[in-house]
Amino acid sequence: MTVVASEQPIRLGIIGCGAVAQVCHLKALEGLPQYEVRYLCDRNLLTAEEARRLYGLRAKVTTRVGDLAGQVDAAIVCVWPRDHVAITLELMQMGIDVLCEKPIAMSRADAATLIEKARQADRIVAVGQWYRCQTNSWILRRLLSLDFLGEIYSVEAEFGDALTWPMSSGAYFDRKFTAGGVTFDGGIHVLDLVVWLFGDLHQVTYEDDSYGGVESNGIIRGNLEVKGRQVPCHVAASWTHRLRNGIRVRGSKGQAEAPLRQPDIVILQQEVGGERLKMKITADGVAMPFRSRDPFAAQLEDFAEAVRLRRPPITPIASTLIPLGIIETAYSVRQPLPQPWVEAGLEMQCATKKS
Amino acid sequence: MRYQKILITGASGFIGSRLCEKLALQYKVPHRALVRNFGRAARIARLGTEMVAGDLSDQASLKGALSGCDAVVHLAFSSTPKVEEALVSACRHAAIRRFVHISSAAVHGPNPGPECAREETATIRHYGESYSDAKARAEKVVQQAIDEGLPGVILRPTIVYGPYSSFVTDVVKAAGSGTISLIDDGKGICNAVFVDDVCDAIYAALDSDAALGKALFVNADRAVSWKEFNLTFANMVQPQPSIENISAQEARMYWASTKPSFRSNVVALKRLVTSADFHDRLGTVPAFRSGITWTKAILKRILTADQVKAAQRIVNSGSREVARPEWPDPGRLVREDFHREFSNELAKQSLGWRPKYDFPAGAALTRTWLEFTRMLGPTVR
Numbered sequence: 001m002t003v004v005a006s007e008q009p010i011r012l013g014i015i016g017c018g019a020v021a022q023v024c025h026l027k028a029l030e031g032l033p034q035y036e037v038r039y040l041c042d043r044n045l046l047t048a049e050e051a052r053r054l055y056g057l058r059a060k061v062t063t064r065v066g067d068l069a070g071q072v073d074a075a076i077v078c079v080w081p082r083d084h085v086a087i088t089l090e091l092m093q094m095g096i097d098v099l100c101e102k103p104i105a106m107s108r109a110d111a112a113t114l115i116e117k118a119r120q121a122d123r124i125v126a127v128g129q130w131y132r133c134q135t136n137s138w139i140l141r142r143l144l145s146l147d148f149l150g151e152i153y154s155v156e157a158e159f160g161d162a163l164t165w166p167m168s169s170g171a172y173f174d175r176k177f178t179a180g181g182v183t184f185d186g187g188i189h190v191l192d193l194v195v196w197l198f199g200d201l202h203q204v205t206y207e208d209d210s211y212g213g214v215e216s217n218g219i220i221r222g223n224l225e226v227k228g229r230q231v232p233c234h235v236a237a238s239w240t241h242r243l244r245n246g247i248r249v250r251g252s253k254g255q256a257e258a259p260l261r262q263p264d265i266v267i268l269q270q271e272v273g274g275e276r277l278k279m280k281i282t283a284d285g286v287a288m289p290f291r292s293r294d295p296f297a298a299q300l301e302d303f304a305e306a307v308r309l310r311r312p313p314i315t316p317i318a319s320t321l322i323p324l325g326i327i328e329t330a331y332s333v334r335q336p337l338p339q340p341w342v343e344a345g346l347e348m349q350c351a352t353k354k355s
Numbered sequence: 356m357r358y359q360k361i362l363i364t365g366a367s368g369f370i371g372s373r374l375c376e377k378l379a380l381q382y383k384v385p386h387r388a389l390v391r392n393f394g395r396a397a398r399i400a401r402l403g404t405e406m407v408a409g410d411l412s413d414q415a416s417l418k419g420a421l422s423g424c425d426a427v428v429h430l431a432f433s434s435t436p437k438v439e440e441a442l443v444s445a446c447r448h449a450a451i452r453r454f455v456h457i458s459s460a461a462v463h464g465p466n467p468g469p470e471c472a473r474e475e476t477a478t479i480r481h482y483g484e485s486y487s488d489a490k491a492r493a494e495k496v497v498q499q500a501i502d503e504g505l506p507g508v509i510l511r512p513t514i515v516y517g518p519y520s521s522f523v524t525d526v527v528k529a530a531g532s533g534t535i536s537l538i539d540d541g542k543g544i545c546n547a548v549f550v551d552d553v554c555d556a557i558y559a560a561l562d563s564d565a566a567l568g569k570a571l572f573v574n575a576d577r578a579v580s581w582k583e584f585n586l587t588f589a590n591m592v593q594p595q596p597s598i599e600n601i602s603a604q605e606a607r608m609y610w611a612s613t614k615p616s617f618r619s620n621v622v623a624l625k626r627l628v629t630s631a632d633f634h635d636r637l638g639t640v641p642a643f644r645s646g647i648t649w650t651k652a653i654l655k656r657i658l659t660a661d662q663v664k665a666a667q668r669i670v671n672s673g674s675r676e677v678a679r680p681e682w683p684d685p686g687r688l689v690r691e692d693f694h695r696e697f698s699n700e701l702a703k704q705s706l707g708w709r710p711k712y713d714f715p716a717g718a719a720l721t722r723t724w725l726e727f728t729r730m731l732g733p734t735v736r
Contacts, residue, residue, distance in 0.1 A: 213399075
């Protein structure tokens with residue numbers, strides 16, 4: 001069983017050394033003395049070597065997860081969602097704590113199985129829902145707990161931009177490797193935030209733009225239960241165009257928005273003296289559960305502490321069940337998203353045929 | 356459709372993505388998308404279209420992509436004709452039964468003469484304009500392959516617009532910032548053709564034997580002016596933008612002055628050394644600051660008061676940077692200072708195709724997409 005002395009860096013392995021590992025985790029790790037990267041593992045050894053070279057690491061490279069046994073205390077898993085459960089299980093069986101990228105599993109049932117196995121193995125398993133580690137998520141949570149916005153009227157959470165993620169194959173869009181498109185990929189980030197702040201979403205309806213492949217736009221709608229009242233909520237995600245990229249809560253005393261790309265501030269709009277004022281709230285002087293302002297670094301910081309103190313991380317595996325369940329429900333009640341610019345031509349063709 | 360499978364190059368681009376949509380949803384034809392950058396493939400990923408990674412300059416990759424295909428639609432743009440050489444060679448080896456090459460009306464250059472309005476008399480030369488020359492070189496390779504027996508059709512679309520078109524989004528973004536520009540009052544001819552009409556022409560070119568060996572303009576029935584094109588999309592933005600006019604001649608002179616020549620370098624250097632902003636910035640470097648102070652002191656000592664004033668006038672003649680209208684980039688200048696309308700008669704005859712969208716209908720449909728992407732509406736500013 002891993003018990004890491006607090007003065008020693010945590011020996012870390014990274015499984016899957018592609019874009020997420022290189023662009024996000026390894027970059028964040030550069031500023032964290034809590035870790036020492038010992039192993040880089042990828043099914044393509046060249047990718048692991050590229051990551052090692054890029055960050056000037058002295059880590060060993062391998063294609064076999066089994067090589068990490070006894071060599072690392074914790075691992076970050078950045079492979080395709082299809083392989084999250086199997087690799088996390090393998091690492092847990094080797095006594096290794098795991099931070100696994102989101103979504104933790106292809107289905108709610110798989111996630112539930114993993115939760116039970118983690119409990120039995122007494123392993124720390126955190127999930128890469130790193131927007132929970134943004135300062136403004138915590139400010140918003142504080143405002144809500146203080147009823148600062150009064151009676152809540154609506155909640156909107158959006159994540160979207162033209163996809164520019166570097167990728168070398170089409171696996172990102174392949175149902176053999178992932179359970180869905182943008183809703184399952186980016187949408188789960190903001191859905192996780194909604195659930196973290198308000199709990200489960202009920203009466204779920206869903207629209208997306210899939211025509212047999214994976215969706216590039218999806219909108220989940222439903223109701224949150226806030227103080228016994230039903231509050232409408234929408235969660236939108238896009239790979240084709242920019243959305244609000246944040247979570248916006250409207251209440252009787254004002255509106256608060258936590259932008260995803262301005263992690264330090266919450267934008268508050270309130271009527272003051274008959275005028276609508278826009279204010280920026282920062283967390284200066286407020287105690288936060290992490291020191292880093294970069295949410296990736298903050299999550300890694302939290303994970304390190306969870307590993308050392310054997311306490312639950314901010315993003316425990318158990319908390320992924322509700323968002324995964326909502327997405328499963330959404331896909332099961334899917335309706336086509338209206339796209340007149342796509343369908344107009346098709347209707348015209350039908351009309352021509354009829355005439 | 357008589358083909359087993361159609362390979363689409365450039366499938367994740369603007370026309371390619373819409374073609375994949377129509378092949379999958381309307382024509383229901385087996386097809387395979389050759390994708391170089393999967394980061395741009397989200398739009399076709401929602402169709403369930405077969406996607407293969409491939410590089411057109413790599414023979415092995417081309418061979419794999421062509422395996423099982425008996426028709427090709429070549430949409431990918433390349434600045435070198437080596438891509439077309441490799442592709443037509445691979446197509447010959449794969450016994451491809453139809454090759455549809457998407458060229459461009461730009462092969463007739465930035466300033467085509469009246470002979471270019473119709474395919475029968477249109478000429479292709481070297482123009483010294485990168486896009487036109489690249490498309491002309493590519494078409495030449497394909498035309499030669501066709502002459503040598505490749506069963507091919509060349510389509511030359513004009514100004515293709517519609518959802519996802521940068522011609523449209525550039526105007527809407529500019530309008531969202533408050534001002535759009537017209538070149539010479541937008542008097543230039545815009546041969547705007549809606550993307551769906553281009554895709555239908557491609558489909559017809561796959562099907563029609565009468566088109567084999569021909570090069571055809573794919574254009575709408577009626578051209579519009581660039582004023583109509585730009586203002587139609589700009590005025591969708593609220594509040595409506597102000598309009599500024601830019602002289603094509605002045606814009607050309609500006610770009611000519613930026614080309615590397617002895618004169619342009621001297622002019623630019625003079626502008627730099629007499630710029631007050633440059634002096635301010637230079638003065639923030641401690642070593643230069645003391646040097647400038649020392650030089651000024653020496654000059655004051657050795658020059659008369661009148662000579663000092665004269666020197667100051669020279670230095671100040673550079674003045675501070677003044678906000679000026681942004682010059683349209685050379686590509687836009689070529690597109691919009693354009694005065695030739697292309698006929699679509701031969702395409703209609705050869706393909707049995709006709710455009711379904713006039714400009715207002717195409718613009719209206721494009722608007723629905725702009726609204727969906729929130730480029731129109733209160734969030735635009």
